[in-house]
Amino acid sequence: MTHADSASFPAMDIRFSEIEQNVPALPGIYEIHTNDGEALKVGIGVNLRKRLIQHRRSRQSRLVLKPGGSWGDPADVRSTQSILAKHLYFAGCADGYDLSTEAGRQAFLEERCFIRFRVTSSRKEARSLELALEASGAFLFQGRVSRPLQRS
Numbered sequence: 001m002t003h004a005d006s007a008s009f010p011a012m013d014i015r016f017s018e019i020e021q022n023v024p025a026l027p028g029i030y031e032i033h034t035n036d037g038e039a040l041k042v043g044i045g046v047n048l049r050k051r052l053i054q055h056r057r058s059r060q061s062r063l064v065l066k067p068g069g070s071w072g073d074p075a076d077v078r079s080t081q082s083i084l085a086k087h088l089y090f091a092g093c094a095d096g097y098d099l100s101t102e103a104g105r106q107a108f109l110e111e112r113c114f115i116r117f118r119v120t121s122s123r124k125e126a127r128s129l130e131l132a133l134e135a136s137g138a139f140l141f142q143g144r145v146s147r148p149l150q151r152s
Helices: 003-008 015-024 048-057 083-091 100-110 123-137
Strands: 012-014 030-033 038-043 063-065 077-078 115-118
Touching: 003 100, 012 015, 015 048, 015 100, 015 115, 030 048, 030 100, 030 123, 038 048, 038 083, 038 123, 048 100, 048 115, 063 083, 077 083
Parallel strands: none
Antiparallel strands: 012 115, 030 038, 030 115, 063 077
């Protein structure tokens, strides 16, 4: 499949468990939303399938504490793979899910969230779309967490 084929992939909404069946290994943009409609994250990937699988895994081992740091301080923790994992980790609990655990984040993403994605012709095109969406202020997780996730 070439980038010229990207027109054959219209924007789609899928569950995290449907990534392998529906997301091509092409550049594009994705949005992650809760089932209630809250926009959590917008991002891009040169290989959308690989990037979204990284988010789905939300691995605890990829959250790294800086020397002498505290797990309670976001400035002391960095993510080596999925910034979404870090954002969810510091969100605490949502809808009964313990987001400070890998299993809790994975269950929350699969059961309470969906992905909207669109293939683009290049990373550059995806980045320009991402910048416009980030500028809207609609996404909860970009840069530092500025407001808490809606909790139940």
